[in-house]
Amino acid sequence: MLQDFATAPEAVKSAARTLRILEFFDEIRRPARANEIAGCLNFPQSSTSKLLTSLVKLGYLDFEVSTKTYMPSIRTAVLATWRDTGYFRDGSIVTLLEDLAERSGLAACLTTRAGIFVRYLNVVQHRRQGDVHITLNARRYAVSSAAGIVLLAELPDSEVRMLVHRTKAQKDESLESMSLEEVKTNVQRAQKDGHFISHGMVSPDNGAIAVALPEAVTGGWQHMALSIAGRLDHVEAKSESIIQDMKDSVARLIGRRSA
Numbered sequence: 343m344l345q346d347f348a349t350a351p352e353a354v355k356s357a358a359r360t361l362r363i364l365e366f367f368d369e370i371r372r373p374a375r376a377n378e379i380a381g382c383l384n385f386p387q388s389s390t391s392k393l394l395t396s397l398v399k400l401g402y403l404d405f406e407v408s409t410k411t412y413m414p415s416i417r418t419a420v421l422a423t424w425r426d427t428g429y430f431r432d433g434s435i436v437t438l439l440e441d442l443a444e445r446s447g448l449a450a451c452l453t454t455r456a457g458i459f460v461r462y463l464n465v466v467q468h469r470r471q472g473d474v475h476i477t478l479n480a481r482r483y484a485v486s487s488a489a490g491i492v493l494l495a496e497l498p499d500s501e502v503r504m505l506v507h508r509t510k511a512q513k514d515e516s517l518e519s520m521s522l523e524e525v526k527t528n529v530q531r532a533q534k535d536g537h538f539i540s541h542g543m544v545s546p547d548n549g550a551i552a553v554a555l556p557e558a559v560t561g562g563w564q565h566m567a568l569s570i571a572g573r574l575d576h577v578e579a580k581s582e583s584i585i586q587d588m589k590d591s592v593a594r595l596i597g598r599r600s601a
Contacts, residue, residue, distance in 0.1 A: 359385060359393060364402075364414060365478040369465065373411035429559055429595065438568075438591055439466040446584050448572035449476055453489040453552075454564050456481070458509045460490040463566070476571065485509050485525045486517065488540035488552035489567040494525070495532040496554060496565055502529055537585050542574055549577035553588050558596050568592065 362383055367374070380390035394412055397403040402418045405411075429435050435452060443450040443466040452464040459481040467475060484490030485506055494502050506522045532538040537553045544550075552569035560566050570577070570584050577584070 356393070359383075359390075360397065362479055363390075363393065363397070364418065367412075367414050368478060369467070373406065373409065373413045375409075375411050379412070428561055434595055434598075435559075436464065436466075438595055439464060442568075442570060442588065442591060443467070445587060446570050446572075446580060448570050448576060448580075448584075451476060451489070451569045451571060452566060453493075453569060454566045455484050455490065455493045458484055458505055458512070460484050460487050460493065460567075482544055483509055483512075483514075483517065486520060486540075486543045488538045488543070488550035488571075489569045491525075491528045491538040491540070492532045492552045492554040492567050493565050495529050495538075499526070502526065536589070539577070539581055539585075541578070547574055548572065549574040551577060551581060551584050551588070553585075553592070555592065556596070559592065 363379060366379060366383060376391050376394055377387065379385070379394070380387045383390075394403060394405075398405045398412070402415055403412045404415045406413070423431050439450040439452060450466045451462055453460050453462055455461075460483070461481045462476060462478050465476045465478060482490065484494055494505065497505075502525065503522060506520075506525050510517060510520070528538065537551060540550045540552075542549060548571065550569050550571035552567050555566045555568055568588055570588065
């Protein structure tokens with residue numbers, strides 16, 4: 343099941359729309375006009391224009407008069423860089439995602455767990471006709487996604503059990519057949535293999551492969567996972583080479599920093 347953080351009932355509309363606009367730029371990675379932003383995000387045109395104007399005045403967006411396009415400002419780019427002095431700040435993680443997406447021909451994602459959900463921190467799409475498109479504001483249930491399973495593999499059994507009960511309490515029809523035993527079996531498989539492959543867990547036609555990032559990469563700020571997602575037939579056909587590439591890429595990343 344895929345959910346949208348921006349439409350969650352606890353989200354304040356103006357705040358959610360502001361952050362969604364910034365995430366949208368991270369997804370498209372180019373300037374965009376107001377009408378494109380409003381159309382892609384299904385926001386009202388008038389309120390979108392007012393919000394963009396406010397963000398320009400506050401210094402978080404730049405506006406190019408000649409093309410009537412907006413772009414995140416440098417001020418936005420450096421927000422929260424103080425939280426990290428390693429792989430994230432120097433761009434190593436983004437480069438790793440870009441390389442994995444290019445070599446696999448699929449989407450490369452960096453994720454973390456937020457309660458019962460998995461949220462996306464960064465996504466590099468490999469855009470082809472029919473490919474999976476993942477937006478940064480999407481969230482998936484941790485118990486039924488590849489990234490979620492490898493993150494649950496780091497938790498004690500009692501916490502996994504609690505998260506399953508909390509998830510089932512959502513009364514989501516897509517989770518009716520899910521059982522605690524099924525989740526525990528998946529978690530144990532991830533613990534044994536060091537990765538997890540989902541075969542149509544989120545949607546019948548899609549799959550994903552995930553590995554948990556070690557503390558040497560995350561710096562202990564929070565638990566994170568690396569995943570490759572796309573059409574199920576593509577994921578299954580390339581699974582062995584993708585798994586090896588993911589694990590080798592993480593090992594090289596750590597090796598370069600420690601050298």
